[in-house]
Amino acid sequence: MTTETTRSAADEHEFVDAVEAWAEKELRPVARKYDLADEYPHEIVEQMKELGLFGATIGEAYGGLGLSAWTYAQIVIKVASVWMAPSGIFNSHLIMAAAIERNGTDAQKAAYLPRMASGEYRxxxxxxxxxxxxxxxxxxxxxxxxxxxxxxxxxxxxxxxxxxxxxxxxxxxxxxxxxxxxxxxxxxxxxxxxxxxxxxxxxxxxxxxxxxxxxxxxxxxxxxxxxxxxxxxKGFVQTAGGLELGRINVGARGAGIAEGAFKHALRYAQERDAFGKPIWQHQAIQLKLADMATQVEGAKLLLQQAATKYDRGERCDLEAAMAKLAGSEAGAECAQQAMRIFGGYSYSVEYEIERYYRDAMLMCIGEGTNEILRQVIAKQLVDRHRI
Structure with missing residues (x-):
């Protein structure tokens, strides 16, 4: 491994940590307010501009950060684990940017990518x-x-x-x-x-x-x-290429919801007593926590596999579909199980867990329904392993 590669990897890791700190400091305190009011978070958008999130995957030659797809997926997981919605603002934007960077003319790239990287054009x-x-x-x-x-x-x-x-x-x-x-x-x-x-x-x-x-x-x-x-x-082919990054992103959003719901449930299970002891000590809760943690980590590994192939320029429609399927299903399942662990309090808007539950199902529908993706996966498996 070269010194340049090591330094680049360290820089990307540092950026992921910075986004995580920002999400905890800036997103978590206001997420419930914006969500319940259904109010567009203009202030958060300005902060995302400052962070460089609108240029996350755009090449450095155009003023972007040029982050790898896997680093980008980790950023999305961190944001979505706190509040999923803002990740959609820069996700759709970056899919458009990736299509222009991959398929656009030189004039189109010059006209749009620098303005997209800064967030001036969203x-x-x-x-x-x-x-x-x-x-x-x-x-x-x-x-x-x-x-x-x-x-x-x-x-x-x-x-x-x-x-x-x-x-x-x-x-x-x-x-x-x-x-x-x-x-x-x-x-x-x-x-x-x-x-x-x-x-x-x-x-x-x-x-x-x-x-x-x-x-x-x-x-x-x-x-x-x-x-x-x-x-x-060429539009259909150009769109298909963008869907790979989009599916990695949606899978990451699902994994973020899953991780956030799991962390809420793990904390609550230690705080809440029932029948004379913390509820985590009851076997039924232990089984849920174990399954949730396993789903979160499994989804992350599939995302890493898909993103790594995307970064190498390899075909990854199968891997991206699997990552999106696993991440989104993990989000829906972990959000539901967290609701069960919270019990009656899960239905109160005073607890954030109900937002994770409401947000999770979109990930199973958007960027290709999971039913369609199962067909994509099956067809690709047969194509790659014909007898």
Whole structure:
């Protein structure tokens, strides 16, 4: 191992520790307030800018931190273990940035990545539509070429960062008649402007405070130079590459929820007495704590495996799917078991554990439902081990 590599690893570890300290000092005291009020945390966003989180995985050449995917996943775990919602603000943004850095033209990279790294420009991912979630090839938003512009009509939904952000990486059909369907799909770097309408913030069970909105596009014009990579028909493939990092992130968010819920439960089990002794001494509680701890650590190891392959530039769709599945299921299971350990108090908003429970299920749905991911995993296993 070279001195440079050692120093870089030490720097990244130090940054993870700094984010953990920030989350404990700044996020934990205000999480309940913002969550219950469903209020966008502007002050927290400014602090995340100062920390450099909006440039976490963007290359240093563009002003970002250039962190590895595994370091980034650890940061997400630390943030989500305290309050999951803020991690979504920089996650969607960084998936857009990664797509531009991987697939964009030199002009697109120069125009967007430095501003994205600083947080001056905050982006989102415009994929999901009312009738197209996991089946992205079924999208209906169309971009028609008109001289030096594309004219976009259609709608998107569940788009995080769309109210307070500055633009979205928009998946459209540039050739609705193409067969197979994915060959007619393209990505546009879509800045807010006339015809780009943010309909309103969606009311959600959990993941509150974050601006998840519905968008409509009515004769919205995008310069041809905003076509990602400059070639039509590449959008589906470009999106698939971004989903790997997205699934690592969502898996990390799930693992963070799991870890946070477990820590709350472990502490409470030592503080709460029942039948003359701390409840952790009852076998039923011991079994829950043991299972929770094992799920947390198992999810982290799968995340590390997927992120390491991503960092090496290797194909990791199988590993990312497994990491997302394990992390999100760990989050949902640990949050539920923590609720059971807290008993009746778990239903009170005076205890934070109910927020973990409300937030956890989103991780099982977002970035590909776990049912779809199980199919992805099974197909990849057969492809890699054919007899």
């Amino acid at each position: 982006g989102s991912i415009g994929l999901t539509e009312p009738n197209a979630g996991s089946d992205l090839q079924a999208i209906r938003t169309v971009a028609r070429r008109d001289g030096e512009h594309y004219v976009v009509n259609g709608s998107k939904t569940w788009i995080t960062n769309s109210m307070h952000g500055h633009g979205t990486l928009l998946l459209v059909k540039t050739d609705p008649q193409a067969e197979p369907r994915h060959k007619g799909m393209s990505l546009l770097i879509a800045d807010k402007g006339p015809g780009f309408n943010v309909v309103g913030k969606l009311k959600k069970m959990g993941y509150r405070a974050i601006d998840t909105c519905e968008l409509t596009f009515e004769d919205y014009r995008v310069p041809v130079g905003q076509l990602l990579g400059g070639v039509e028909g």
